[in-house]
Amino acid sequence: MKLFFRDEDIQGMDTENIVICGWNEATSQWEVMPDSTLDPVEQSVTTETTGYPLYQIMCVSSSSSGQTNPGGSTPDTLDEGDTAGSSKSSLGQNYPNPFNPSTTINYTISQDCHVTLKL
Numbered sequence: 633m634k635l636f637f638r639d640e641d642i643q644g645m646d647t648e649n650i651v652i653c654g655w656n657e658a659t660s661q662w663e664v665m666p667d668s669t670l671d672p673v674e675q676s677v678t679t680e681t682t683g684y685p686l687y688q689i690m691c692v693s694s695s696s697s698g699q700t701n702p703g704g705s706t707p708d709t710l711d712e713g714d715t716a717g718s719s720k721s722s723l724g725q726n727y728p729n730p731f732n733p734s735t736t737i738n739y740t741i742s743q744d745c746h747v748t749l750k751l
Contacts, residue, residue: 634678635689645691652677653692654684664692 635652642650651668655661665679665687677689724738 633680633682633687634676635687636674636676637689638675641689642691647672649692650677650689651692652679652681653688653690654681655686655688657685662688662690664690 633652647670650670652665653662654665656663663684665681667679667681669678670676671678679687722740726735726737728735
């Protein structure tokens with residue numbers, strides 16, 4: 633999976649600590665994808681880890697114990713200045729099925745931006 637960002641998306645972040653995090657529904661916490669790879673030229677972060685319902689680019693900090701702590705809020709909360717519904721993103725189930733020569737996957741994003749969906 634590859635997520636792209638703009639300069640304004642990472643403003644104020646330490647680029648050495650930018651990773652992809654996945655939302656763990658069981659623990660209601662973001663988890664760092666350990667294989668996150670940053671490409672500052674392409675302005676993207678890549679991971680091979682899958683199986684999470686939501687992914688987000690985050691800046692992480694390391695604690696003195698060596699654990700990595702992602703920042704960020706739960707996916708259902710609104711940041712200051714957001715309006716109701718503006719933080720909603722979704723990825724629908726493909727249809728008719730993966731064995732047909734073509735399939736359709738519906739998605740919504742919270743704002744107009746560059747999106748790449750690779751299967």
